[in-house]
Every structure is written in C-alpha cells, then in structure tokens.
Amino acid sequence: MIGQKVKEILLENEEYFLVSADNVATLQDTNSLEHAFLVLTNIGYSRIPVVDRKEKLVGSVSLSMVVEVMIDTESINPDKLSEVLVSDVMDKDVKSLKQPFEIEKILNLLVDANFVPVVDDDGVFKGIVTRKEILKSVNHLAHEIESRYALQTK
Amino acid sequence: MIGQKVKEILLENEEYFLVSADNVATLQDTNSLEHAFLVLTNIGYSRIPVVDRKEKLVGSVSLSMVVEVMIDTESINPDKLSEVLVSDVMDKDVKSLKQPFEIEKILNLLVDANFVPVVDDDGVFKGIVTRKEILKSVNHLAHEIESRYALQTK
Numbered sequence: 001m002i003g004q005k006v007k008e009i010l011l012e013n014e015e016y017f018l019v020s021a022d023n024v025a026t027l028q029d030t031n032s033l034e035h036a037f038l039v040l041t042n043i044g045y046s047r048i049p050v051v052d053r054k055e056k057l058v059g060s061v062s063l064s065m066v067v068e069v070m071i072d073t074e075s076i077n078p079d080k081l082s083e084v085l086v087s088d089v090m091d092k093d094v095k096s097l098k099q100p101f102e103i104e105k106i107l108n109l110l111v112d113a114n115f116v117p118v119v120d121d122d123g124v125f126k127g128i129v130t131r132k133e134i135l136k137s138v139n140h141l142a143h144e145i146e147s148r149y150a151l152q153t154k
Numbered sequence: 155m156i157g158q159k160v161k162e163i164l165l166e167n168e169e170y171f172l173v174s175a176d177n178v179a180t181l182q183d184t185n186s187l188e189h190a191f192l193v194l195t196n197i198g199y200s201r202i203p204v205v206d207r208k209e210k211l212v213g214s215v216s217l218s219m220v221v222e223v224m225i226d227t228e229s230i231n232p233d234k235l236s237e238v239l240v241s242d243v244m245d246k247d248v249k250s251l252k253q254p255f256e257i258e259k260i261l262n263l264l265v266d267a268n269f270v271p272v273v274d275d276d277g278v279f280k281g282i283v284t285r286k287e288i289l290k291s292v293n294h295l296a297h298e299i300e301s302r303y304a305l306q307t308k
Contacts, residue, residue, distance in 0.1 A: 001297065002296045002297055002300075003296075003299065003300025003301070003305075004300070005300060005305050006296050006299060006300055010296070034230075037221070037230065038225070038228075040218070041218055041221050041222055041225060044216075044218050045218075046200030046201070046216070046217065046218065047200070062198075062200070063200065063217050063218060063221065064194070064195055064198050064199075064200065064217060067191070067195050067217065067221060068195055070232070071192070071195060074192075075232075076188075076191065076232035076235070077232075078224070078229075078230035078231075078232060081230070103296075104296075107289065107292065107293050107296060108293065110285075110289055111286055111289045111290055111293065112286070114268065114285075131268075131285050131289070132265055132266070134289075135261065135264055135265045135285070135288075135289075136265055138261065138292050139261050139262065139265065141295075141296075142156045142157075142160050142164070142257075142258075142261060142295075143155065143156055145157065145160060145299065145305070146156075146157025146158070146159060146160055147157070147308070148307065148308060149305035149306060149307060149308060150305070150306045150307075150308055151157075151159050151299075151303035151304070151305060152303060152304045152306065153302065153303060153304075154301070154302060154303060154304055
C-alpha cells in the first residue's frame with residue numbers, strides 16, 4: 001500500500017495528469033492502415049489510442065503494427081496498407097483508468113505502457129495519462145519528501 | 155536535492171537498472187534505412203541506439219524517422235530506404251549516463267525519453283536505463299517509505 005503522505009505529494013500535480021482527448025491524436029477502428037501510417041508518421045508518436053465511431057476506446061495501435069503489414073517476405077510492399085483496417089491489427093487488450101485517479105493503479109500500469117487511456121463510465125475516451133507527467137510527479141516526490149518531513153526509522 | 159533515504163530506497167534495485175548492451179538491439183550509423191526498417195519492425199521497439207563501428211554511441215533512431223523518408227508527397231515509396239543511411243536521419247543529440255548512476259540525473263532524463271543510453275569514459279555503448287525499470291523502483295519507493303519510516307512534519 002502507498003502511504004498517505006506519499007500519495008498527497010504525488011497527487012499535487014494531479015491537474016496535469018490527464019492529457020485531454022482534444023489534445024491526443026487517435027485513430028478510428030475503421031480507418032485503413034494507409035491512413036494510420038500517415039497519421040502515426042506525421043505526429044511522431046509510436047502508439048496512439050483507437051476509438052470507434054461513438055468515441056469509445058477500443059484499442060491502441062503502434063507504428064510497428066502498421067508497418068509489419070508492409071513486410072512481404074523480404075521486400076516492402078506499401079500497397080497492402082490500403083487493404084487492411086486498424087481493427088485488424090490493433091491491440092485490443094488495453095487497460096484503462098477512470099477518474100478520480102488511483103495513484104497506485106497509475107504507477108502500476110505505467111511500468112508496462114508509455115501511456116494509459118482514461119475513459120468515463122460509458123467507456124468513452126477522455127484522454128491519456130503519460131509516463132512523462134507521472135515521472136514529473138515522481139521527481140517532485142523524490143525532491144520534496146525529505147525536505148517536508150523528518151524520517152524516523154519505525 | 156533528493157534526500158539520502160529516498161536515494162537509498164530508489165537504488166535498492168540498482169543492479170537491474172542497466173539493460174546491458176548484449177541485450178539491446180542497436181543499429182550502426184552506416185546501416186541503410188532499409189536495414190533499419192527491418193530491424194526496428196522486427197524487434198517492435200520504437201527507438202533504438204546507434205553506434206559507430208567502434209561501438210561508440212553516436213545517436214538514436216526511431217521507426218518514425220525511418221518511415222518518414224518513405225513518404226513521397228502523398229504516396230509511400232519504400233525504394234528510397236536503400237538510398238539513405240541511419241546517420242542521415244538519426245537524432246545526434248542523445249543524452250547519456252555513466253556509472254556509477256546518479257539517481258537525480260536518471261529521473262530527470264527519463265521525463266523526456268523512454269530510455270537513456272549508458273556509456274563508459276571512452277563513449278563506448280554499455281547499455282540502457284529504461285523508464286520501465288525506474289518505474290519499478292519508484293513503485294518500490296512509494297510502497298516502502300512510509301512502512302519503514304515515521305514521517306514527521308519539519
């Protein structure tokens with residue numbers, strides 16, 4: 001269990017934890033991989049969330065997953081991209097968070113993923129929590145805790 | 155400044171911080187982007203370190219940087235990959251670490267990068283420190299500190 005004082009310090013930057021959906025590039029599950037390729041290359045992120053037409057989170061897709069489809073034994077064939085949909089290659093096993101945030105869960109999920117999507121009770125995509133923002137909070141914690149508190153061995 | 159007790163807990167997993175060069179896929183600066191494309195797609199990482207023929211760290215390259223070269227106005231042209239070298243597109247401004255590790259520096263650099271390369275005094279690539287391993291240590295810190303110490307407001 002994470003102690004109360006550690007939680008408090010980690011959550012002092014909580015307002016910055018959520019990168020809101022308006023500021024996150026996403027793909028739709030019905031997009032072609034040709035479109036996905038251009039979006040992913042353009043934004044320079046290696047993986048982004050996938051939503052359906054009701055804005056519900058349905059998965060995530062990485063540039064690797066997209067370009068793998070182009071590899072034809074040893075040659076590279078971009079024509080294949082227009083024949084395959086995002087839903088055909090996406091990772092459907094995406095763990096998500098709800099608000100209010102549990103810092104314990106965030107820290108756990110970010111060990112294995114660069115970002116964790118946030119959804120509301122209906123599964124609608126609200127944004128992401130990134131390793132970058134959490135690592136800023138961790139820096140804050142590491143610097144603050146011993147200047148605020150005297151630590152005495154129990 | 156990070157306090158001594160926080161440092162101690164964060165460094166308890168230090169032996170796992172370094173993923174040694176033997177276990178990290180790298181590219182050489184003289185490799186073609188065609189080779190880089192196949193390596194990056196094959197390993198599934200979005201960015202890897204680049205070394206010269208003396209194993210010195212000279213940069214890093216991402217799958218995005220490679221595939222961007224294939225984009226020809228709106229069509230995708232893989233033929234270009236064989237004409238361009240890794241050194242032509244790589245990010246040369248790569249911050250690195252030396253051992254013994256300073257936890258303060260690691261936490262700082264990992265806010266902006268998924269991994270930080272480690273070099274020896276001659277600049278030879280020794281491995282990487284990843285956000286994944288550091289986030290494990292952070293979890294350890296968050297869980298341990300208040301069970302080991304009583305925190306009293308200063």
